[in-house]
Amino acid sequence: MEHLHQSFTIKYEYNVFFSSGLFAPTNSLLNDFLASAPAQDNRKIFFVVDAGVAEAQPQLIEHIKAYFKLQNPVQLIDDILIVPGGEGVKNDTKYFEQVLEAVNQHGIDRHSYIAAIGGGSVLDMVGYAATVAHRGIKHIRIPTTVLSQNDSGIGVKNGINYFNKKNFLGTFAPPVAVFNDETFLNTLSDRDWRSGISEAIKVALIKDREFFEWLEYSATDLVQRDLPVMNHLIWRCAKLHLEHIAGADPFESGSSRPLDFGHWSAHKLEYLTNFEVRHGEAVAMGIALDTVYSNLSGRLSSAESQRVTDLLQQLGFEITHPLLQVDGEDSPVLAGLQEFREHLGGQLTIMLLNAIGEGEEVHEIDTVLLKQAGKVLHDLQFWVQHK
Numbered sequence: 001m002e003h004l005h006q007s008f009t010i011k012y013e014y015n016v017f018f019s020s021g022l023f024a025p026t027n028s029l030l031n032d033f034l035a036s037a038p039a040q041d042n043r044k045i046f047f048v049v050d051a052g053v054a055e056a057q058p059q060l061i062e063h064i065k066a067y068f069k070l071q072n073p074v075q076l077i078d079d080i081l082i083v084p085g086g087e088g089v090k091n092d093t094k095y096f097e098q099v100l101e102a103v104n105q106h107g108i109d110r111h112s113y114i115a116a117i118g119g120g121s122v123l124d125m126v127g128y129a130a131t132v133a134h135r136g137i138k139h140i141r142i143p144t145t146v147l148s149q150n151d152s153g154i155g156v157k158n159g160i161n162y163f164n165k166k167n168f169l170g171t172f173a174p175p176v177a178v179f180n181d182e183t184f185l186n187t188l189s190d191r192d193w194r195s196g197i198s199e200a201i202k203v204a205l206i207k208d209r210e211f212f213e214w215l216e217y218s219a220t221d222l223v224q225r226d227l228p229v230m231n232h233l234i235w236r237c238a239k240l241h242l243e244h245i246a247g248a249d250p251f252e253s254g255s256s257r258p259l260d261f262g263h264w265s266a267h268k269l270e271y272l273t274n275f276e277v278r279h280g281e282a283v284a285m286g287i288a289l290d291t292v293y294s295n296l297s298g299r300l301s302s303a304e305s306q307r308v309t310d311l312l313q314q315l316g317f318e319i320t321h322p323l324l325q326v327d328g329e330d331s332p333v334l335a336g337l338q339e340f341r342e343h344l345g346g347q348l349t350i351m352l353l354n355a356i357g358e359g360e361e362v363h364e365i366d367t368v369l370l371k372q373a374g375k376v377l378h379d380l381q382f383w384v385q386h387k
């Protein structure tokens with residue numbers, strides 16, 4: 001029997017804009033973007049806002065409404081939805097359903113926009129709702145944390161948690177645009193300011209030695225909340241992430257996820273602590289674990305391993321957690337390896353380090369060495385805390 005075959009390519013294109021005071025009356029950036037799209041009748045925009053952001057900036061909702069009265073290339077849906085921030089918004093499907101209900105109630109179609117303002121969890125959930133409603137509504141991301149401005153908010157992933165597994169439901173679909181507004185960073189707690197820096201360390205370690213050296217040089221300024229220095233970190237980290245997305249496997253059809261260096265244990269730790277350990281904090285611990293493991297397995301020098309743990313601690317991160325210690329084959333963190341394998345849909349693939357700025361993918365982890373790495377980090381953290 002003959003068969004039919006077809007192959008086609010879809011071009012994805014989006015911009016990451018950097019701004020200050022996105023909804024200021026004199027800032028036309030968002031208006032210009034919306035006005036540049038092909039004209040369609042009855043185009044609408046629906047906003048979903050992180051409750052933490054709305055609380056930190058009480059005038060935000062009013063500013064959004066005032067902006068669209070002045071600049072109105074699309075119709076603003078006045079009923080702006082406020083949802084909780086943090087991982088809880090991805091754990092409970094009712095928030096995802098609230099976005100879908102709004103799409104149905106307000107007649108938001110494929111030519112309209114859903115804009116999410118918030119941290120990475122809110123962006124993930126809203127992005128997932130946008131990509132499944134009507135098989136895809138245009139999605140705008142306005143990240144408000146360091147972590148979301150330099151990593152999750154600029155990527156192509158959307159999702160919610162299910163079966164107690166992180167991002168079990170999700171899609172690969174880029175936003176139509178990302179707007180990074182530096183003014184949102186001013187209201188972050190010191191903990192949230194620091195948390196997002198771990199993703200910059202991650203991408204520097206696997207892709208850019210010079211960037212890692214800049215992070216070492218800039219550590220004190222980052223701790224002291226120097227906004228121009230943080231803006232540079234976010235821009236450079238975002239650039240590296242976007243370059244990776246443009247590579248051979250942006251939708252992760254293979255079993256390789258190099259940008260998840262340090263993440264296999266981080267994802268498990270988040271769940272084991274009921275998300276009391278935040279994503280960026282867990283990633284810092286995961287980076288430390290995989291870095292020391294890289295050293296113990298003969299890949300990374302002891303001097304470079306110490307530089308990584310020194311930087312993490314200089315920035316104020318803890319480098320390990322009791323739940324990351326391997327005491328036996330039934331240690332909870334080891335389940336994270338199997339879950340990571342399942343999430344990849346193939347063989348286990350973990351990124352380790354041969355040098356700062358040079359990663360190597362491996363397909364197995366020695367639990368004896370992993371136990372040693374955990375002990376090294378436990379002793380190092382104890383010494384730093386008690387010196």
